[in-house]
Amino acid sequence: MKKIKIIKNIGCILGIVISMGLMANTGLAGKFPTKPIRVIVPTGPGGSTDVTSRLVASVVHQYLGQPMIVMLKGGAAGTIGMAATMAEKADGYTLVFGTGNHTSIVPHVRKVTYDSLNDFIPVFKVNNDPYLIISRSDRFKNFKQLIDEMKANPGKISFGSNGLYGNGHSMILKIELDAKVKFKHVPFKGGGPAIRSMLGGHVDTAGGLFASAGTLGRYKNGSVNILGIAAEKRDKLAPDVPTFREQGVDFVYQLWRGFMAKKGTPQDRIDIIVDALSKTMKDKTFLRLMKAVGSPPNPLHGKEFKNMILAEHKQFGAIFKQVGVTKK
Amino acid sequence: MEIIDQIIQGMSLYFTFKAVLMVGIGVAAGILVGAIPGISGVMATAILVPFSFFMPPTEGIPFLLGLHKGALFGDSIPAILINTPGQPAAAATALDGYPLAKKGEAKSGIQMALVSSTIGDTFSDIVLILAAVPLAALALKFGPAEFFALMLMGLTIIGGITGSSAAKGILSALIGIMIGLVGFDAVTGAERYTFGIPILQGGVGTIPLMIGLFAVSEVLIQAEKSNKLLSKRPDTAHLKGGKNLKLKEVKTSTRTIIRSSILGTIIGAIPGTGAAIATFIGYGAAKRASKKPEEFGKGSYEGVAASEAANSAVAGADLIPTLTLGIPGSATAAILMGAFLAQGLRPGPELFEANGATMYAIFALLLIGNPIMIVVGWVLTPIFARVVTVRQSLLVPAVLLLCLMGVYVYRGNLADIQVALIVGVFGYLLRKIDIPLAPLVIAFIITPIAERSMKQALILSDGDFSVFLTRPISAGFLLVAVAILYFGFRRKTKNKKSE
Amino acid sequence: MKFKTAEIITGIIFLLYSALYIFWITPTYVTNALNDSSIQTIAWTLRPEALPNLNIGAFIFFTCIMIIQATRSKVDELVELSFNSSFKLLFIIACSFIYVALLPIFGFLTISPLFMLILVYTLGLRDWRYIIGISLVMPFLMDFFFYQGFQIILPEGQLWK
Known part of the structure; x- marks a missing residue:
């Protein structure tokens, strides 16, 4: 430890007072948190998950008393970031900011080194967006027309997804099962390109969220139709759009974004984090920013959050099992 | 005149001294950040966007626009000085910029990059302002088949930059394809050549590949020299980075700059193609059209101008699909879009109706950012150019450390550094037997896009290859590709006969 | 070492690697982690090994061209590779x-x-x-x-x- 001290002294001489000041905190005892909390975001820069995590981090430090530092660890559909979280200590100083895709879909179709349900404690859900199926308004008027046309021409209606066995693909697998139809699945790299292709008329339908690629604006000006919404209730943003359940497809998928901690993190520390996050969700600046981004907070924590993930995980497990896709 | 009203209203709101100052600060920050290998413009914008949330829109957005511009030019600085392109797009700049720096003309090389970069940017900004809507409509016409044809055409244009031996150039590209195939297959989900290493599942990272291939191999090439030479001040040190750029050098490259600006703007307006492809196409086209193609790769100002103008022309054009469709054309544009959203501007079809005044002010700031960039860049260039006066035994380790950490920062994974080191050794061996690296990089970038769009097109056509010929845009691209191959071949046989 | 010798050696290494690629690497390391019936019926153009096979074929062809060009080459340059610097x-x-x-x-x-x-x-x-x-x-x-x-x-x- 002496070596570190010497190095630190030199650092101070070099004028790195601020950075060193933050690090020197690490050794002091005191009320949690006594040093910055790191949040691993298992995606690349610029996506909605990254943006949401940075929005939270830019406000939560007021209530936490320590900065929250976003660390992007993308790659391999988020499995690298999740695994990296498992390699850290369960002391509450490292959290992971994931989505339903990371906990409930990816573990069914990818080799993973962790158990997404039992190795992580769901801490706090920040927001969620229902998944949608969209088409150009001159292509399909409603879900029934889509299904009817698919029954007339099996395997001819195309769907642009954000990737193989991703959110969008899982949705149409369920539609195929429940409505007894067959899509022509075209995987894209991300939701944006899929929606662009749909707008250009290259694919018939695409998946997405209200906030993705200007969908809500297009729906409002009438250039696209939202055919179905994967929520339990109709959404305030588009009250005319029926849910999938209303249309005979038992599929609910709200793409949520939230914090999780490694198994074994002390409950009192989790409580402190939850408390700070709850206050953040009521913060005026935060509410304004989240509203502007198009995805207002919808907080959930504790047992309810855990149950939601369990139900979601079970739903996707059942879909992949029925389709006949299993891990070797 | 409602539009004029809107413009005046927007100007009075946004076009303040403070806003212009924020553009300047953004440009300076962008150049500094871009100059660090590994921290790309994308990363810098992503990290700095949250700060803009807490600024009023009249300061936050100008800052980000400046940052976006500065980072693109900043990438060219290490490419020219130490042969370390932090971004694939800057790899074409390194081809001629680094030989210039070795000749002791680092300063004028960077200034050439700055000037052509600014001209390209200005051009595409003007196109964005005048023709955003029709170009966005054109972008929508690009389906999988068109993308594939565009990629093939790009490859044939780039085929002109193979170096001394065509066979070696093609081999380099084929190695690039081999590396580009690593990772999950988009259509079947098969894992290809990952050897069970998790970091390879999404493919070999672009930044580790770039840094390894260019920077690490360059470190090895330098380290090979005798220790006596390495610890002495470089021969060109007394030049202090060399002279300033002459107007003559810009004049002789005018046609090249204009050509690259047009190419960059068109390719940039098509979302998902990326700056690297535009840059290499600009460079390849310039070499084909040049009166002195033999100087390319040996320190040609025209070469630097060709790639930098195309690179920066993408920046403005990138915003076309972002602002008009609400669909970002690149990762940086995606982040900018997030910032726009947080400021209450909603990119997409309704943007100009709802926020017309603000948009015109933003356009004005985009334009004013270009002269600011020239000024800031011109002031900073001599400082950067001093790097060439540092003795190599200090510079080489410092560059290596910076590059390795740049690779780490890319996605916070130490395995990426190992990838970069392995690629570096491989790149060093390729350079030893004169296999050019540029075709490898460009093939590596094109492979995933081309393979995916080809398979998407085939899924949609139920396996019918004629889709590439029956769609007019796609057929047009393929025709151009065939023409380029034909004329290229004819010129080569003619040259041989005349020898 | 003469430059053209280095080229020929590289060519031979490339050919050996191609053989390894075709007979061992591609069959072993193009795998699917899922049991997925839809993949069995997929067209050959969409299969994951289609492009790698095409690519390695071209690679072998151009490697041969490089070797032939090297044997005909009259350039007598040397590759700089001293023991000291390699170490x-x-x-x-x-x-x-x-x-x-x-x-x-x-x-x-x-x-x-x-x-x-x-x-x-x-x-x-x-x-x-x-x-x-x-x-x-x-x-x-x-x-x-x-x-x-x-x-x-x-x-x-x-x-x-």
């Missing part, structure tokens, strides 16, 4: 790998000055003021810049946690 390069690469391996244990700020020190010394500088100066300034400056400027944390040592 130095191997040492630098080995150091880099060890450095990466030690990073997660000791952390960036502890191990980087040492790494820099060894590299600068290996490259022949003997002025200790410079050596120690750059070895300390560079890592601290980087750590400061990355953290203060971008809130990026460079690798921390597990040992000190």
Whole structure:
């Protein structure tokens, strides 16, 4: 430890007072948190998950008393970031900011080194967006027309997804099962390109969220139709759009974004984090920013959050099992 | 005149001294950040966007626009000085910029990059302002088949930059394809050549590949020299980075700059193609059209101008699909879009109706950012150019450390550094037997896009290859590709006969 | 070693690698982690190994052309490869790998000055003021810049946690 001290002294001489000041905190005892909390975001820069995590981090430090530092660890559909979280200590100083895709879909179709349900404690859900199926308004008027046309021409209606066995693909697998139809699945790299292709008329339908690629604006000006919404209730943003359940497809998928901690993190520390996050969700600046981004907070924590993930995980497990896709 | 009203209203709101100052600060920050290998413009914008949330829109957005511009030019600085392109797009700049720096003309090389970069940017900004809507409509016409044809055409244009031996150039590209195939297959989900290493599942990272291939191999090439030479001040040190750029050098490259600006703007307006492809196409086209193609790769100002103008022309054009469709054309544009959203501007079809005044002010700031960039860049260039006066035994380790950490920062994974080191050794061996690296990089970038769009097109056509010929845009691209191959071949046989 | 000899040796290595690629690497390392019936019926053009096979075919063809061109070549250049410099390069690469391996244990700020020190010394500088100066300034400056400027944390040592 002496070596570190010497190095630190030199650092101070070099004028790195601020950075060193933050690090020197690490050794002091005191009320949690006594040093910055790191949040691993298992995606690349610029996506909605990254943006949401940075929005939270830019406000939560007021209530936490320590900065929250976003660390992007993308790659391999988020499995690298999740695994990296498992390699850290369960002391509450490292959290992971994931989505339903990371906990409930990816573990069914990818080799993973962790158990997404039992190795992580769901801490706090920040927001969620229902998944949608969209088409150009001159292509399909409603879900029934889509299904009817698919029954007339099996395997001819195309769907642009954000990737193989991703959110969008899982949705149409369920539609195929429940409505007894067959899509022509075209995987894209991300939701944006899929929606662009749909707008250009290259694919018939695409998946997405209200906030993705200007969908809500297009729906409002009438250039696209939202055919179905994967929520339990109709959404305030588009009250005319029926849910999938209303249309005979038992599929609910709200793409949520939230914090999780490694198994074994002390409950009192989790409580402190939850408390700070709850206050953040009521913060005026935060509410304004989240509203502007198009995805207002919808907080959930504790047992309810855990149950939601369990139900979601079970739903996707059942879909992949029925389709006949299993891990070797 | 409602539009004029809107413009005046927007100007009075946004076009303040403070806003212009924020553009300047953004440009300076962008150049500094871009100059660090590994921290790309994308990363810098992503990290700095949250700060803009807490600024009023009249300061936050100008800052980000400046940052976006500065980072693109900043990438060219290490490419020219130490042969370390932090971004694939800057790899074409390194081809001629680094030989210039070795000749002791680092300063004028960077200034050439700055000037052509600014001209390209200005051009595409003007196109964005005048023709955003029709170009966005054109972008929508690009389906999988068109993308594939565009990629093939790009490859044939780039085929002109193979170096001394065509066979070696093609081999380099084929190695690039081999590396580009690593990772999950988009259509079947098969894992290809990952050897069970998790970091390879999404493919070999672009930044580790770039840094390894260019920077690490360059470190090895330098380290090979005798220790006596390495610890002495470089021969060109007394030049202090060399002279300033002459107007003559810009004049002789005018046609090249204009050509690259047009190419960059068109390719940039098509979302998902990326700056690297535009840059290499600009460079390849310039070499084909040049009166002195033999100087390319040996320190040609025209070469630097060709790639930098195309690179920066993408920046403005990138915003076309972002602002008009609400669909970002690149990762940086995606982040900018997030910032726009947080400021209450909603990119997409309704943007100009709802926020017309603000948009015109933003356009004005985009334009004013270009002269600011020239000024800031011109002031900073001599400082950067001093790097060439540092003795190599200090510079080489410092560059290596910076590059390795740049690779780490890319996605916070130490395995990426190992990838970069392995690629570096491989790149060093390729350079030893004169296999050019540029075709490898460009093939590596094109492979995933081309393979995916080809398979998407085939899924949609139920396996019918004629889709590439029956769609007019796609057929047009393929025709151009065939023409380029034909004329290229004819010129080569003619040259041989005349020898 | 003559340049054309080096080219021919490279060509032979490329051909050997191609054989390995076709008969071992592609069959072993193009796999699907899922049992997915839809993949069995897929058209050959969409199969994951279609492009790799096409690519390796072209690779073999152009490697042969390179070898033929090399045997006909009249250029008599030599490849610079001295024993001394190769040893130095191997040492630098080995150091880099060890450095990466030690990073997660000791952390960036502890191990980087040492790494820099060894590299600068290996490259022949003997002025200790410079050596120690750059070895300390560079890592601290980087750590400061990355953290203060971008809130990026460079690798921390597990040992000190």
